[in-house]
Amino acid sequence: MTTPHQRQAHNPQIIPREKLDFHLxxxxxxxxxxxxxxxxxxxxxxxxxxxxxGERFFISCVRDYRERVTDPALQQEIKDFIRQEGQHGMVHDLFNSRLKEQGVAVGALERIYKYWLFDFFRKYASRKHTLAFTAAAEHMTAIMVHLLFDTPEMIEQADPRLAGMYAWHAMEEMEHKAVAFDVMQKVAKVGYGMRILAFIEISVFFPLATFLVMDHxxxxxxxxxxxxxxxWTKGLWWLYGIGGLFTKPSFLGHYLAYLKPGFHPWQAGELGTYKxxxxxxxxxxxxxxAGQTLRMA
Incomplete structure (x- = not known):
């Protein structure tokens, strides 16, 4: 059983968008x-x-509890979350084909991700644990969204086609950022300890996996x-140096907010440039x- 689910009026609607062309x-x-x-x-x-x-993993972990959701509003949000995440995976598949052409071992990397997320983690961890990991990953994604798309810097510096793709992905991630968390809290009844354990796990897994692939x-x-x-020297300073991407007060405050027992993703509001x-x-x-409008932020 779920508790009544009411989406606050000021929070954006989750809108699956299909057949968008980024000229990839x-x-x-x-x-x-x-x-x-x-x-x-x-x-x-x-x-x-x-x-x-990763998107297939997140969909699977939320879908584990879908049949236990009795609230129509949360059911609709789960449906829209699944459609959005599915589209993200499809578009990034298309972009990743460009990386394959460059010689990046995308197929081998995907087999590694599949092994760790599906063949290992989902096989040996509880469904509550994998859902908590999904909610924590969605929080990390939301932080990146706010960092990169609430200022015009990334849009100004990037190729318009890729900036548009990542802006679309970011805005939809922001729209559904609370879905996995709400299922975790209201349906799966995940405790605080497991929520924080999963948060620590994603905090280690995300940079480690990213850096290993970057080195390749x-x-x-x-x-x-x-x-x-x-x-690496210049780039790590960009990330972790004084005023770096991951040392800005806006990042640290948003990141550490997850540790609060009463935390909810919508406490950070929507992305300032979303409208x-x-x-x-x-x-x-x-x-x-649409991505280029963020230059005017």
Missing amino acids: NDQDIPRYWWDKSAFKTRFADAMSTTFPV MFKVDGMSRWQRAKA LWLAELERSGDPIA
Whole structure:
């Protein structure tokens, strides 16, 4: 049984969007499409390799409890969450085909992700545990969304097609950021200890997996050991140095908020640029143009 589920009026509606064209087959998309930076680009590319398998994992973990949900509003949110996540996986599959053409071992990486998430984690961990991991991963994604898309910097620096793809993905992640958490709290009744354990797990797994894949990509790019060392030094400072992406107060406050016993994802509100993006998408139907509106944030 669930407790009554009421979505606050100011929170955005979860809207599955299909058949969006980001022109990912264009041949002129540069290899280093974000700020002409190997580190920034491969940071995003490494995450993209995780999405098709990762989204299927998240869908499976929420679907485990779908039949126990009796509240129609939460049932609809789960349905829309599944459709959105499915679309994310499909679009990133298309983008990942570009990475394959560059020599990135996407197929091998996906087999590794599948083994750890499905063949190992879902086989040996409880359904509550895997759902808690999903909720924690959704929180980490929400933090990245706020960091990268509540300022115009990423949009200004990135190729418009990839900026549009990631902006669309980010806005939809923000729309459904509370679904897995609500199922975890209201249906699965996951305790605080397991919630925090899963949060620690994703805090370790996310950077470790990303960095290992990035190192593979640097080698595929033909970077020498010295070039890789320079890229890592500069890039890790961008992430963890003074004023870095992961040391900003906006990140730390959002990140640590998950530790509060009374935490809920909507306490952080919606993305500040969401209404700009949504208005342009509804007006033009062009997700690339919608992404470019974030320059005006």
